[in-house]
Amino acid sequence: MRRADRLFLIIHSLRGRRTAMPARRLAETLEVSLRTIYRDVADLQLSGVPIEGEAGVGYMLRKGADIPPLMFTEAELEALVVGTRFARAFAGSRLADGASAALAKIEAVLPPDLRERAAGTRIYAPFYKDDEREAHRHLIDLLHGAIGGRQVIAFDYSDKEGRPSHRAFEPLCLSFWGCAWTLGGWCRLRESFRNFRPDRMSGVVLTGELFTPAPGRDVAAYTDAMRGQFGGMD
Template identity: 65%
Template sequence: MRRADRLFLLIHALRGRRSAITAVQLATTLQVSPRTVYRDVADLQLSGVPIEGEAGVGYVLRKGADIPPLMFNAEELEALVVGTRFVRAFGGERLGRGATAALLKIEAVLPPELRERSQRTRIFAPEVGDRIENTGLIDALHAAIGAMQVLRLDYRDGQGAVSAREVEPLALAFWGGTLTLGAWCRLRGDFRNFRPDRIVRHAPTGEIFAPDPARGFDAYLRAVNAGGGAG
């Protein structure tokens, strides 16, 4: 780990705490020796970071202190740019707008050389106008997941037959070519993955489903890893 990264993580570990944290605890978190923590804290204090406390007692960051974030390196910035492009292409309109706004804020405070680097990356996710992500359906499914709304779907299977389903939506997953809605299907009494492009109609039932460990998100992930079924 670079020392600059370690100093940033040290400050992050102190930020927002109401009680002191000892050098031993910090050393365990950062996977370094307590001696290294003592040295890093002393250096930060000398550079003006408002850390209060002492060895053997613990340290806190003075209340109200505002520490600037660690600057991104070129690879981290490129990852953010590429990630933003994928969110805009596949995450629905609402998240796409959020990703664009976030990137603008990041680029606004970058030095010129990093801003130019962010514009030179050659990994793209083109935004095609007639793709399912641009119809508003992904936004509606995403909102239903967050609100824990039971959805009524008219769903077309691979043979073209349409069935009515009531589902408890849990997650949207992108499989590198196919986006699916992971849900508990009340008709099948099991987890199912539904392709948004096969959803003929959808509407909330007005019912909010309660968290249930047996058919919630964690259980869905276990079922997917075990080869859970499609719609």
């Protein structure tokens, strides 16, 4: 279980309780050690979540506390909704589904009035389905997976002048510029960092070869190179 999911479940388990929940019971429910529960609760307390209690006694939320409004302002919730809409419209299925699932978890514990206001934002990212769009989403998912799995990819590329080339590439990150995606990483043909637009790629395949980013060829070095080139990279 991811730590973010575990922290969410700790808060959810404590909501509405009139008596303290023993740390051991939380540990058994989440299938982690007592030490992990103690550390997670301490981190939640430091971040401002109003959890009362201590090790050996148990934990509960402070009486009258309503977690979502304390954790998120209306503007923050609107940003989450808008971000989910953009992910659904422009990202791959993996990110879109993940964003929607995360938002559903938040909405599940929101008071009705705050949930209604957050969902009522008038910033939209129109979403539609066609063969070209679905192929693009599939490609973004493939590239995203290659980045996470540190897998070398190969593809044919046509630059803005229409000149073709074949590349073996170590993918490090994806960037969205508002109108197009770019894939950044180490190009073995040019032996330097390069950015490629997925919509100009064809025949993208996973080669089966894994790579280990070396100093000077990792994402930190790539970011530094792009910061020098574009004046900013966040």
